[in-house]
Amino acid sequence: MRISTLQAFSNGVTGLQRNYANAARTQEQISTGNRILTPADDPVASVRLLQLEQQQNVLTQYSDNLTAAKNSLTQEEISLSSANTILQRVRELTVQAGNGALSSKDRASIAAELQEREDELLGLMNTRNARGEYLFAGFQGKTQPFVRQADGSYAYQGDEGQRKIQIASSLDIPISDNGKKTFVNITDAGRLQLAPPGAPGLPGLRVSTPLVQDEVAFSSTPAFPANGIEIRFDTVDPRSYEVHAIPSTGPLATGTVEEDPVKANKLVFRGVVVNFDGTPAGGETVQVVARQVGGVDVQKQGVLDTIAQLRQVLLQAPDSPEGNLQVRDAVALGLTNLDHAMVTLDGVRGEIGARLNIVETTQTDNEDVTLVNKGIQAQLRELDYAEALSRLSFETIILEAAQQSYVKIAGLSLFNKL
Incomplete structure (x- = not known):
């Protein structure tokens, strides 16, 4: 077979370019630490890596949702704990008001503190979260849930919605409790x-x-x-x-x-x-x-109405046997309804605790899945440095040999034999 001078030069250049490209690709793999530089390097692994990256993005979103859920539930639990502390103090004042030896002035002083506790509790029930939304308004986050009316009673202006957030592929968890369930729908002992x-x-x-x-x-x-x-x-x-x-x-x-x-x-x-x-x-x-x-x-009767009605009786009951009987009946009703309110709050706090446990468990599972995901990605993408360095050394030898052989072949000519 005859080989022309042009063909010899062309084959030599092509071989040099190919060997140089192999060495350069290996060097790029070593510098980036990645085995796959383009999908063509490993199509099957590239598709799998794309799927794993998509899964990792979803896991990251779930992680953010878990953090948001934990923050919201923690804030709600703190608010309910403070509300329970207020109700315990109100109950102490109610027991104190049941003392038949108290005068109307004594009862008025108790009513004054009840008013302060009532206002404090109203403020807690209108708590806002970090986004400025009312915590106990249901879906009506921009609407103040509890409002004192002209006659001294209270109206709930939110709805009965319960916000949820997705924390896993098939798991949504409530991150709020509406005020009607928590503070209004309380069994009324005076029904x-x-x-x-x-x-x-x-x-x-x-x-x-x-x-x-x-x-x-x-x-x-x-x-x-x-x-x-x-x-x-x-x-x-x-x-x-x-x-x-x-x-x-x-x-x-x-x-x-x-x-x-x-x-x-x-x-x-x-x-x-x-x-x-x-x-x-x-x-x-x-x-x-x-x-x-x-x-x-x-x-049902709201806890604020229970406190307000008791306070009004303490203020209006006269210093007389009939007034003492009115206070007695109001105290008995108030104590029972306050106990119902605290039981309701404890029930909601128990639900919050259960949700926080789910959040913590899901966070642990999410972190475990994330580690497995990253491990599989590392196996598919990351480079075996020992193999790559050995390959680069071998490809360098080949490139040097090709360069030397090209120089010798390029120097050959029939005119040198004449």
Whole structure:
């Protein structure tokens, strides 16, 4: 086969370029530390690396979401802990207000601190997060959730939404609790009333507002009658009474009003307590039914309304036996409702604690998956330096040999033989 001078020169240059390119590529791999410089180096590994990078980006977003969830839940837990501390102090003041030896001025001083605690609690319930959104407003983050109205009661202006955030591929976790669930939907121990209200027609006997003191007994079988009860005092023995369901199917219980006024005269029936003060004349009938507003049964009451109503009674009750009875009833109702409020807060705090545990566990899993992901990426992408250095040394020898051979071949010519 004949080889022209041009062909010899061209083959030599091509070989030099190829050997130089191999050595340069190996040198670039060593300088970058990456085995794959272009997808053509390893198509299968390149696709796998792209998938792993996408997964890593998702894991990074989940990590950011976990941090945000932890911060939000921690802030909510701190706010609820502070609210619980306030309620404990309010309960102490309520117990103190139940002292029958206090004067109206003493009760007014207690009411003054209750006002301060009420305002403090209102501020906590309107807490904002780092983004300036109200923590307990549900989805209405820009709307102040709790507002004091002209009559001293409180209105909730948020909604019942619960914000969630995705912290894993198939796991969303709530990062907030709406104020209605936390502070408003609290079982009201005063959800029963006398019918007719105030029990008129009982000049010698005062019947207190019914109090649901034991929720378990109230709802357990046999439960408190759905339509209420009727208390009937005997005409022959005025101090004796019978308790009938409405409508009556016969007496469910009986009792007697003690002659000694110092003794506690009260009816305790299936979790409901009714106090009797005075002397019945005989033949009185009192009904205990569900309290209604606008034709709807009242079952819940907000904690702020509980404090406000107690405070108003302490301020308005006169220095008289009747005033002392009003305070007694208000204190009993307030203590029970405060206990319900603290139980509700403890329940929400328990849910927050469970979510924080999930966040911590998911963070650990996320970090473990991230380490595995980076390890696989390293195996696919990173260079084996020992192999690369050996290869670079070999390619350098080849390049030098090619250069020397090219010089010798380029020097060959038939004219040198003439």
